[in-house]
Amino acid sequence: MRWIAFVAFLFLAVFFIFGQANIAARRKHLDSVQAELRVFSEVQQTKYKLDTLSNFAREIKGRNVPVAGLMKKLSMSVPAGIIFTEMNLDFDLKSGYINGSVRVNEEKALTKLVDESNSSGFFADAAIDILEKNGTAEEGQKSNFKIVFKFP
């Protein structure tokens, strides 16, 4: 009976020692890997800063309407006979308007401009808000217009 108790005790003791040795070995491995990581941490910190700044710049730029592209597209879409006197773009309010004049009987060009603006991708809901005749026959009659639009 004593022998059985002794073997059982021995078995538990060996099991305990083996467990502790296993923990110690893994702890040692972890320490060495962590030491390696500390050497590499400069790379990690620099990359973290770089990612933070890049993400911020990308986030701000992503929200912006491409103004230069919009102006270029608009200048290319304006048919002859249409003259702008004011162009207002409010990117905070996501809306704008264009005031100008067009020769009488050439209002079709204005409709074409509105259609092209709507299909350009830069504008949404572009529409002629005001169109009224102005000037005498001698001066050459013109129609003043106001086009309103939104930014998508």
Next chain:
Amino acid sequence: MNRLSKEQKKIIYIGLILAAAILLFIALIYLPQQRRLREIRDELNRTQQQINEIHLLTAGRDLNEAIRDLNLRLKKLSDYLLIDDKKLINSLTDQARDLNIDVRDLDPGNKALFNSATPGYAVYALPVAMNIKGGYKEVGDYCARLEGDFPALVRIDKLDIRGKGTGEADLDIRLVITAFLLKEQ
């Protein structure tokens, strides 16, 4: 009913003591050991994963070379974002002059803390209103510069262009922008 002999009782007692010792061993030694082992293994995996990610960052290059490259990229981006007010104003006027745009006046507003999740940095938004005179193409080029190679992060908020409609080159333009200036915390 048969009574247990003295020997049988002894065996039962020792058996019970052994069973209790094994249970105590499992509860007090084996399970805590396994828990510690699991914790170490998880920590080891996490650390190893971080090291692997760093190796990916270096893309198989020498570590020193990778650090140099990252620092260079960081400096370029920092110079772009960590610009001060004075340098920003100078850049706005210099770039306009470069495009033959006449800056009539330039009015920087109040700098305000901008709500942004940029850990380690404080982000300030500085509104700047400008009245300028120039041609349509030049203004378009100026906006392209502000959106592209300009040495600061800016957003165009408002643009108002007025002219007499005679195709003249000196349009009256009001431009409102917001510059985003970062400061390391």
